[in-house]
C-alpha cells in the first residue's frame with residue numbers, strides 16, 4: 112500500500128478535464144516501488160511510466176502527445192512549465208508526535224524555526240501544536256518565488272529558513288537525510304536538528320556542516336591553482352542558469368584563464384572526463400556537493416569560483432541556492 116496521501120480523485124478529474132489519453136507518470140526514486148500501484152489507479156488512461164530518474168520539480172519530462180504527471184514534488188512557482196504538466200504531491204502519513212515531544216522536552220531552544228521537505232509539510236501543524244503546548248515559540252517562514260509552501264525547503268533553496276533566522280534560536284527540520292539540514296545550517300548559521308519520524312531520533316547537524324565546509328575549502332584551494340575551467344550548464348527546465356554560467360566564463364577569462372562551456376540534461380560524473388582542471392556547476396547544487404568525489408576533477412559552485420578567483424572573501428561563503436532560472440519559451 113502506498114504510504115502517502117495522494118489525491119487520485121482530483122487527479123483523475125483534472126486528467127478528464129484536460130481530455131487526457133496518454134499519460135506519462137514520473138515518480139521520484141524513493142517512490143518507484145509504488146509506480147505500478149500508481150499506474151493501476153489511473154487505469155482509465157493510457158499510462159506510461161518514465162524510468163528516467165527525477166529528483167525535483169525542476170526536472171520534468173514532457174512530450175507533445177502526452178500529459179505528464181509528476182508525483183511527489185510541489186511545483187516551483189516561478190518556473191514557466193509547459194501546459195500539459197500536472198504536479199501531484201505525495202504527503203507522508205507518518206506522525207511526528209513522538210519525536211516532536213522528545214524534542215520539546217529536551218529544551219534545545221525556546222524559539223524554533225520549523226522547516227520541512229515537501230512530503231512532511233502537513234505534519235508542521237501537528238509539530239507546531241506540540242511545541243506550543245510545551246511553551247516553545249514557533250516560526251514558519253515564507254519562501255521566495257521558488258517555494259510553494261511556508262517552511263518548505265529544497266536542496267537548492269532555504270529562503271523559508273533564512274527569512275526567520277533572525278527570530279529563532281535553532282531550526283527543527285522535519286524529514287530524513289542530512290543534506291537539507293546541513294544546507295539550512297550554512298544558510299542561517301543557526302543550529303539545525305533533524306526530527307526523523309521513522310526512527311524518532313533527533314540529530315544535530317552542526318558538526319556535519321563544519322566537515323562539509325572543510326571539504327568545500329579544500330575544493331576552493333584546488334581551484335585557486337587551476338588555469339582551465341569547465342563551466343556546466345544544466346538544461347533541465349528548473350536547473351538552467353545559463354546567464355550565470357556566461358557571466359562566470361567572463362570572470363574566468365578576465366583573470367587570464369581559460370573557460371569552456373558544457374551543456375547536459377542529466378549530469379553524470381562519468382561523462383565528464385575532459386581535460387580541464389576544475390568544473391564549475393551552475394546546475395542542481397546537489398551535484399556539486401553530493402557527487403563531488405565521483406567527478407574526475409574537483410567541482411565547485413559559482414560562489415566558490417568567485418572565492419577561488421579572489422573576487423569574494425571566504426567570509427562571504429554561502430551555500431549555492433537557486434532563486435530563479437532562465438526562462439525558456441514553449
Ligand code: SF4
Pocket residue numbers: 166167168169170265266267268349350394395396397433
Ligand atoms: S535543482 Fe536540485 S535541489 Fe533544486 S529542486 Fe531540483 S533536484 Fe532539488
